[in-house]
Amino acid sequence: MLIAQNIGFAIIAAIMIVGAIRVVTTSNVVHGALWLVVVLAGAAAQYVLLAAEFVAVTQVLVYIGAVMVLFLFGTMLTRSRIGRDSGLNNTYWKMGIPVALALFAAMAIALIDSFGSEKMPSDGSIVNTQQISDQIFGPYLLPFWALSFVLLAAVIGAIVLARKD
Amino acid sequence: MAQLPGLLKGLGITFGTMMRTFKNGSNTVQYPHEKEAPPVRARGVIALHQDNCTSCMLCSRSCPDWCIYIEAHKELAPPRREGGKPRQVNLLDRFDIDYALCMYCGICVEVCPFDALFWSPEYEYSEPNITDMLHDKTKLSEWMETVPEAPALEVGADKKKK
Amino acid sequence: MNALLSIDIPYWGQSLLRVLGGLVAVLLPAGTIVYVFLFKMMSFMQSRLGPMEAGPQGSLQLFAEVGKWLQKEDIQPTNADKPVFKMAPIIVLMSTFLLVVVVPFGPDAWFTDLETGIFYALAVSSISVLGILMAGWSSANKYSLLGGLRAAGQLIAYELPMVLAVMGVVIQAGTMNLQQIVVAQNAGSMFGIDTFGNPYVITQFVGFIVFMIAIQAELTQAPFDMPIAESELVSGYMTEYSGFRFLIFFIGEFATAGVFAMIASTLFLGGWGVPFAWFGWTSMDSVSNWMNVAGPLIVFTKMMVLTFLIMWVRFTYPRFREDQLQRFAWKILIPVSLANIMLTAVLKVMF
């Protein structure tokens, strides 16, 4: 069972990395958004592997069902040309590669140093949905309220910004 | 909320129609199995009475689709009276109507001054090949058999002028 | 994992059975809906007989149509974005298959028994929007793009009342697992009378109405078929599709109608169960095994009833204008369903 999980992880991780690289290198905005969908779906699959079913479903509902549709909607409304799109990259885009690689090197060294070959607890208690709701409506009630106000403010802000007049 | 009775009434109408069709059958007929008799003056196909045609080309020129093709040649016919000049008559070589183009407006029938074209209610002449929709003069003459008798003149109408 | 029908089947056998069952559970309702409702009921409502030639009463017409579509040329527009164009219908159909996975058909006859069942269903049903947007954009056609954008706007707008309507059921049942929602309805009782169980269509009637309207819109059936309005957008995002790609869209549309009707019947009509009081069952464990056979038939019957409602509305009303459609969702359905949730929550806490 563990082997199956590892194989699943490897396949999904490979798909996610390829998708992520395509997101930042593709020359078509809509293709980028679609590759991002692949990455997000892969992330949802990883959450399932990590026994976080509720978060995985929320990921699909919010990210794929709403955020990405919003993205596609926005790009199709503004510039939806089919085919290659020049001028998506900055003139100094090559600067990004060493920065990203250096950042990754630093993070990888830190991670390997601190976690080494530590294994996931195989018999760890699986968090179920009820525990999450107890968390949200218990100790994290105040952040939850704050979050609702953030969402409300975002809704109002988005409407104000996008209005014609 | 104010629209609710209207919405329900609409649902009732469709449901009622469905039940009526279940009980009484449909308003349409299953065509190849049962046929409806077309009305007498239905515009099915145009028939040609060859003897009346003088190839005056009026129908061909008035046709909006240019789907009537006429070719004719002149011949001398014996004079009507003894000692007169020989008459000139037009003989039809070709009179074709392309029903792939025809839109059944009936202008040719209206415009014909010599009663050579008639409406026939016949409608079953579809063809698998579009070129077969071009009816030549023999075929158009065959349709003459299906042309119904002209209805009697109305009471008090003028007699047909000679 | 319970053994289905108390026969010992190995794990792979069960998985295979479930995959085959999923195919049947998607395609059989789709075919039945198309024949019974689209071909026959629609014709009868318009006082005609519909297809009569293929098979007795035209019952094989669907196979004839499928054969026709399969042999048609697969046309792709020259300027289309080919990979996206090809992917789009598959994503729409995939969402349907992912959706049917959580519908329970009996005490042991389920595909997966997710803890977050109904939430999952709502999540995967939103994937089809992606496919529609992809189809609209990649066709390189203004009408298609407009249809895709309209569809996306409509589906997002109506997904909200759908989620909110389901929320009332979840609050009342106290679980998101569809299997337990079924049990809660059939084992429950109304005012101490347990002859009818407690189907939520009665206690959650507002939620039921909102849910049915929302799925009507999600399926882009008339009167909400603005995205594929043939009189102004030719047929929206499906304009450029032909042959088997159109067939996939077509199957997707009616299979999704069937699956949504199944989910609605599970949520509001008691799903595969009959009121447990009839046979003296008390809980999930005491349900006898023959329900695994009877359950799918019961779900199917309830699905046909609900699909009849959907199609009846579809064949009756003319379509909304785009602004009316959005206003209806945002100004009527969402406030109503929010009020429903509040009322349900208050009543749940009180009793």
Add this chain to the structure above:
Amino acid sequence: MFVNQFLILAAILFCIGVYGVIARKNGVMVLMAIELILNAVNLNLIAFSMRNGSADGQTFALFVIAVAAAEVGVGLSLVLLIYRNRRTISLDDLSEMKG
């Protein structure tokens, strides 16, 4: 399953996202790269939730998802506004200070 395999994957995604933010000029593409970064963070949160056997990580992941949705809504409406005023969504062209 190692803890590190998820963390390294998240690190890779994070770095790709950082590269995207640096290299991209188009506003929408920058927003997408930010989504990548947020997802890398979420993956970390979930992985630690599993490692520690607590629900805190998942709760925070949910919060992050909600905030990301709000961020995208506002961000896209900004992009739309910019597009309407300037007919471009290239971020470099927004350096002028006059309105």
